[in-house]
Amino acid sequence: MNAFNDLLLFLDGILGSSPWFPYVLLGVGIFFTIYLKFPQIRYFKHAWKVVTGKYDKKGAEGDTNHFQALSTALSGTVGTGNIGGVALALSIGGPAALFWMWMTAFFGMTTKFVEVTLSHKYRVKTEDGTMAGGPMYYMDRRLNMKWLAVLFAIATVVSSFGTGSLPxxxxxxxxxxxxxxxxxxxxxxxxxxxxxxxILGGIKRIAYITSRVVPVMATLYVIGALSVILYNLENLGPSFISVFQDAFTGSAATGGFVGAAFAYAFTKGVNRGLFSNEAGQGSAPIAHAAAKADEPVSEGMVSILEPFIDTIIICTLTGMVILSSGAWHEKHENDFQRSDMLILAGEYSQKNETDLTSVSAYLNEIGSDVKPYQGEIMVKEGKAVSGGFTILNSRSFAEDVVFLLPGEHVYNGKLNVIDGLLKNKEIIVRGNSLIHSASLTTEAFTRGFFGESGKYIVTIGLLLFAFSTAIAWSYYGDRAMTYLLGARSVMPYRVIYVAGFFWASFADTSLIWNLAAVAIVVMTLPNLLGIFLLRKEMKETVDDYWVKFNDEHKKDS
Structure with missing residues (x-):
């Protein structure tokens, strides 16, 4: 698993975490925002009217209504990215990461408008009578780029595990x-x-379930988040200020947090923003393709609301809970996962400014003399008795570290460390350090009016959010399989999907997140290329829509 995790980190380093990817993702969103004259602002009110069914037409082809399509797409996006993903971004990028999540969402509203419109325009009816759509269909039917469509469909299947099921x-x-x-x-x-x-019931059962789960889970989560924010109201202003203050400078060290350079916060914020709202990934268009609508642009309008609800509202609530509670820079006792832990050569102290600067520079990959540890660590009664090393966990200096055997028995003997990684797989390493993902959000939710009971809101919210996401992504994957191998391939895919879902319940958390990071980008890049190539057609399609709309609804215009 360590070798596989290293491969994922390498791929992520040249893809999602590379310096160029955030600029590509945001660049496409900025381009279409200007090219289409800020549709996320101009069409925002109209989008709400469309989703309520005000302009519905009887007899329109499709399997779901606008609200069900929005709910299915939202259930695919509102998941661990809103709970665990925000926490992960803040734990490694600091408050500045939230700013870049906002930027990804704002410009992503336009990106999603474009990809959904084009995908809906070129959807098809399958042999079983259901609708099938997504970027692979406009790539194939309009761009005549079969190879790109196949690449995207394969990436969708992979991402259905990496984004939808496993995390x-x-x-x-x-x-x-x-x-x-x-x-x-x-x-x-x-x-x-x-x-x-x-998922055996297909899109109609999926849409029925998600259209009922999404409103309930969103309401529950908002109530819980507000209970923490209002309880820590005096910290809300400083938390917001820190997000903007650190946006272009990076987040400074505070508490157990060692600091994050601008480039690191920017990259992680954009990546977590993409994981959360999926704008540009090409996933939501698959759900919207099933909607009953004769006008593709009207369904594109509905999708504008997704990044707003997902990131601007829900992710912001999560971010303010974590920041205002102070939990994000506090150390907590936890069992260290191997992919979170790193052992450095030399003895460093967080209280020493020079040591902190050196280690922070190393973690932010901006140049440092710090090196990984190589050698052995002597342990007696669970405590290290040899020196010359420093243990980091979750990008923080670990404290009060103990080494245990399964069954909570203290360890005695030697530990082997190669390139900063502990090679004794059976050893449990426990201590105080920063925490991330769902554990951080859970801790933050206990700092409000509900006290310790607040963690149950996260647990229930995460259960509903994440489970509905897995449901929606199974549909995305089976539509991709339908495109690649036909309807007969759907059932074997669903079996493997469920099996992978079970396996990931006890797999390494950071390994899962690293797989998700790679899968997202491999799916996003072909889609961004495709919608950019169809930029002129998109503009013409929108213009035609308003001509028809104004002719039919002169009183409303």
Whole structure:
């Protein structure tokens, strides 16, 4: 697993975490925002009218109504990215990361408008009578780029695991274990059975479930978040200020947080923003292609609302909960996951300004003399008795570290460290450090009016958010399989999807997130290329829509 994780980190380094990717993603969104004259602002009010069914036409082809399509797409985006993803971004990028999540969402509203409109325009009716659409269809039917369509469809199948299935159940299982002590495998097994029962019913059952779950889960989560924000109201202003203040400088060290350079906060913020709202990834168009609408632009209008609800509202609430509570820069006792832990050569102290600067520079990849540790660590009664090293976990200086054997027995003996990585797989490493993902959000939710009971809101919210995301992504994957291999390939895909869902319930969290980071980018890049190539057609399609609309609704115009 370490070798696989290293491969994922390498791929992420040249793709999503590379210096160029955030500029490409934001650049496409900025281009279309200017090219189409800020549709996310001009069409915002109109989009709400469309989603309520004001302009619906009887007899329009499709499998779902506008609200069900929006709910399905939102269920695919509102998931661990809103709970665990925001926490991960803040834990490694600081408050500045939230600013870049906002920017990704604002310009992503236009990107999603474009990709949904084009995908809906070139959707097809399958052999079983259901609608199928997505970027692969406009790539194939309009651009005549079969190779790009196939590449995108394959990436969609991979991403259905990397984005939709694996991170969702991994965070659910972690949260259920933290809150109720449920075994990871038990959680994974029960939910895998429920997942199978839902997705076997196809898009109509999926749409029925998500259109009821999404409003409930959003309301519950908002109430819980506001309980923490209002409880820590005096910290709300400083939290907002820190987001803007650090946006172009990076976040300074505070508490256990070692600081994040601008480039690091920018990259992580944009990546987490993409993971959260999926604008540009090409996933939501697959759900919207099933909507009953004769005008593709009208469905594109509906999709404008997704990044707004997902990131501007829900992710902001999560971010303010974490920042105002102060939990993000505090150290907490936890078991260190191997992919979060790094052992440095030399003894460093966070209280020493020079040491802090050197280690921070190393973690932010901006040049440092700090090196990974190579050698052995002597342990007696669970405590290290040899020196010459420093243990980091979750990008923070670890404290009060103990080494244990399964069954909570203290370890005695030697530990082997190669390139800063502990090679003794059976050893449990426990101590105080920063935490991230769902664990951080869960901790932050206990700092409000509900006290310790607040963690149950996160657990239930995460259960509903993440499970509905896994449901929606199974649909995205089976539409991609339908395009690639036909309708007969859907059932084998669903079986593998459910099996992967179960496996991820007890897999390494950071490994899952790294897989998600790579899968997202591999799916996003072909889609961004495709919509850019169709920029002129998009503009013409929007212009035609308003001509027809104004002719039909002169009183409303």
């Amino acid at each position: 969702q159940i991994n965070n659910i299982a972690q949260s259920m274990n933290d809150s109720f002590g449920f075994d990871h495998m038990l959680t994974g097994g029960v939910l895998a059975i429920l997942l199978a029962l839902v």
